[in-house]
Amino acid sequence: MIQDKKIVFSGVQPSGNLTIGNYLGAIKNFSRFSEDYKTFYCVVDLHAITVRQVPAELRRRTYETLALYMACGLDEKKNTLFVQSHVPAHAELGWMLDCYTMFGELSRMTQFKDKSAKHSQNINAGLFTYPTLMAADILLYQTDLVPVGIDQKQHLELARDIAMRFNQIYGDTFTVPEGYISTDTMKIMSLAEPTSKMSKSDENQNAVVYILDSKDDIIRKFKKAVTDSDSCVKYSEDKPGVSNLITIYRAFTGKSIEEVEREFDGRGYGDFKLAVGEVCADGLAPVREEFSRLMADKSHLEAVMKAGADEAAYYARKTMSKVRRKIGFVN
């Protein structure tokens, strides 16, 4: 089979419940590549164990993340959907790339610094080398384009550096990937603290809207969202709460900032928050329904994972044999 389409790869961790930030910033965009690219979307369970996981929950969330990919519009016939640990080459290449990645580079990763502060009892080596495993995910498939949220930009740049370094030592081996960071809806902020990112691990449940939240929960959370003391729906840097709500409203309605400002001119925050809650809940309703339908049929999900892993392994094998030869491992 000749592969002439360019390659897209992205991954989502099966840890925590996915938020509208994950949805709008990443997953919702994934399906736009299905026609023109060969696409690999991976449930990165190996990454998830860099923080302690409850086994039964990790297993359940792995199914859920796959189901969510599909519920968000990724057709398993048009996209390769699979679980990272089902293709052992990820871990294998991850180790090899560790040996071409500098301690200093990994020490500079902001996600490592953040996560070690947060999990100070468990600053394990995997947390440190997380970015080389991510580089392996990407480089294994000779990926051209990586759609991710803005928070992954630094990791992506490291993956590019590692690819270039390896290519320089051994000659052309890896495609150097580009990031695809959607600029309009890229960063959804916490509803309680709108200057920090909405995070699935936030302890304040009112700060985070999950893709699978009920309509009532969604509306309640938006009603409680932090805004500011004036009452003007206007997008501006000194109004982070309101601006975040405008971003979310735009993402679900496709309206421009000006249109949103005009629509709510003189109407106050109460009205506006309710409207944001409604478009969000209604926008997610089909995803939620499809998700429940998919989760009711585990054996179908297993068949999808299996077919995806077989397909992915085929591509991974090609890269691995090249890498082994270049490094000097005996065949």
Ligand code: TRP
């Ligand atoms: N680190 C990414 C995140 O937390 C997940 C991820 C792992 C990923 N491997 C990847 C994303 C490869 C894109 C490509 O969001």
